[in-house]
Amino acid sequence: MLDEPCAVNGRRTFLHRLDPRTKILGSLAFSFFVASIDALPAAFTAFFFSLFVLALARPPLGRTAVLLSAANGFILFLWLFLPFSIPGETAFLFGPFRPTWEGIERAALLTVRSNAILCFTLAFVTATPVAGIAQGLRGLSVPEKLVSLFFFTYRYALEIGKEYSRILKAAEIRCFRPRTNMHTYRHVAYLVGMLLVNSYERGLRVRSAMVCRGFRGRLPVLEPAVVKKSDVFSLVVLAFVIFTVGVIHG
Amino acid sequence: MADRLLELESVSCGYRGGEAVLRDVSFALREKRRVAVIGPNGSGKTTLFHVIMGLIKPHAGRLQVFGRPIEGEKDFFFVRRQVGYLFQNSDDQLFCPTVLEDVAFGPLNLGKSPEEARRVVRETLSLLGIEAFENRIGYRLSHGEKKLVALATVLAMNPRVLILDEPTAGLDRDTTERIVAILNDLRLPSIITSHDLDFLDRVTDETWVLRDGRLVPAVEHTLHAHYHVHRAGGHPHRHAHLDED
Numbered sequence: 001m002l003d004e005p006c007a008v009n010g011r012r013t014f015l016h017r018l019d020p021r022t023k024i025l026g027s028l029a030f031s032f033f034v035a036s037i038d039a040l041p042a043a044f045t046a047f048f049f050s051l052f053v054l055a056l057a058r059p060p061l062g063r064t065a066v067l068l069s070a071a072n073g074f075i076l077f078l079w080l081f082l083p084f085s086i087p088g089e090t091a092f093l094f095g096p097f098r099p100t101w102e103g104i105e106r107a108a109l110l111t112v113r114s115n116a117i118l119c120f121t122l123a124f125v126t127a128t129p130v131a132g133i134a135q136g137l138r139g140l141s142v143p144e145k146l147v148s149l150f151f152f153t154y155r156y157a158l159e160i161g162k163e164y165s166r167i168l169k170a171a172e173i174r175c176f177r178p179r180t181n182m183h184t185y186r187h188v189a190y191l192v193g194m195l196l197v198n199s200y201e202r203g204l205r206v207r208s209a210m211v212c213r214g215f216r217g218r219l220p221v222l223e224p225a226v227v228k229k230s231d232v233f234s235l236v237v238l239a240f241v242i243f244t245v246g247v248i249h250g
Numbered sequence: 251m252a253d254r255l256l257e258l259e260s261v262s263c264g265y266r267g268g269e270a271v272l273r274d275v276s277f278a279l280r281e282k283r284r285v286a287v288i289g290p291n292g293s294g295k296t297t298l299f300h301v302i303m304g305l306i307k308p309h310a311g312r313l314q315v316f317g318r319p320i321e322g323e324k325d326f327f328f329v330r331r332q333v334g335y336l337f338q339n340s341d342d343q344l345f346c347p348t349v350l351e352d353v354a355f356g357p358l359n360l361g362k363s364p365e366e367a368r369r370v371v372r373e374t375l376s377l378l379g380i381e382a383f384e385n386r387i388g389y390r391l392s393h394g395e396k397k398l399v400a401l402a403t404v405l406a407m408n409p410r411v412l413i414l415d416e417p418t419a420g421l422d423r424d425t426t427e428r429i430v431a432i433l434n435d436l437r438l439p440s441i442i443t444s445h446d447l448d449f450l451d452r453v454t455d456e457t458w459v460l461r462d463g464r465l466v467p468a469v470e471h472t473l474h475a476h477y478h479v480h481r482a483g484g485h486p487h488r489h490a491h492l493d494e495d
Binding site for chain 2: 129130131142155158159202205206208210211212213214215216220221222224225236
């Protein structure tokens, strides 16, 4: 979500309008809760709830699918090992391997749980511009230095990416093709070195420009946060969901 | 002197281990004056500006802005309120996700409320004729658009002096014309560098030359020749502006 496709493009859903602090606290609370769930039905309930919240944020479908499948690629590895490594009742024979019901359940639980947290976080990220997240963190008394670090890391990850492709293009137009030889290693090392030097120098210049515009270590805020009724309402709903799922499924 | 907005006195400056970039530079910007500084690449124009803005510390020399001696960081904060500095590379100047936030950054730093900052942004953007940019994403703008937005970020702070480092480099004619119109409309005391002498001639009224680290006033109006082309140029003809002399 480096380029914030949904957050800046002016889509303003209910979630977009919530105070960033509400969203940060909500996501944190929900993630901790989901991480502590130990039963499949509860995990599924939580997952469907986060799908619903994600739908509220109206993310672009294609991109969301790509992000979710990328994350689930890692989860796939769990399915390769967990069913075979947790002792228990054999589910079926799979060649020389004996997956157990306990193992399968464990893998399923982890998958559903991860996806629940993922969808919820995705909804939050989709509905909050990065500047808003920074502001929310500040509102929650996170130290200013950490907030600035967060904001600029985000901002310059993109910049470094652009610098990288610029240098790479400069190499490619002179017919550079990576191979397994010294020539490639040397020039890839140059590329990384130049990337570091350029990014560092650019960082200094940007800082100079900011200082010239009166920057004194504190990022100013354009949209001051106010806690609205909708924030209280959302947190109450979330607390209710967490409580109900927690109680019903023990 | 009351009419000296900006005054450098025997300023010398150099980079670590290297040769001196500025040698004993003395210069004053007076009320209502617009000064061009020309010089080859690497002659120290940007360094000169960085010294004025307090981004580089000179080895020696004194700086006064609006009659106030400038020494520590606090004084430079005062300088930066008064002097708007347009960087050579707009990418260095713009760092916020949207144009609105970028232009609002300066006014907010000066202690304006968010509402006031928004108003200032709107006014500045419409002054430059780029109202439509407000919600655009900074890094997706074209080179010319970025330059106009960077100029907006400077003007939004309502500076009393402008320093522009090659404001028209790489711009097309329309955007250059736009910048000329804006500068001539504002008529702020300024120091401007460029390699485009025609541009400088239209927006400044005196010229200084920076060469070998020394800043000296240029001898104005030197008679010189141009290669030029026009229809039937091979036939004997006279040029009107020479006839006037």
